[in-house]
Amino acid sequence: MYKDGKQEVYKEKREIDDEKMTVTSRGLEGHVMEQFKEYDIIFQFIQKSKEGCVCKLTLVWEKRNEDVPEPISYTKLLKSLVADMGDHILKDQN
16 A cells, blocks of 8 residues: 555455445554554445446544544545546446
């Protein structure tokens, strides 16, 4: 994982809930966990038609202390990742 041009480590545990159509990435170790007690990324897939769905992203975090900034750079990284996935999926459909 790269943040602000620097390589970082992010170890996660993925939890899949088929009934709720969610995938949760729970941060366990790495650079992000040095700043946050909790850092979860929740992908929820919502069926819109037989052919497609939308993906709702939810970020859940708890700072280790008040001095830790909001995770804006990690949010930008996630936004970039989602855009790359969308481009890849759309390319495969054409």
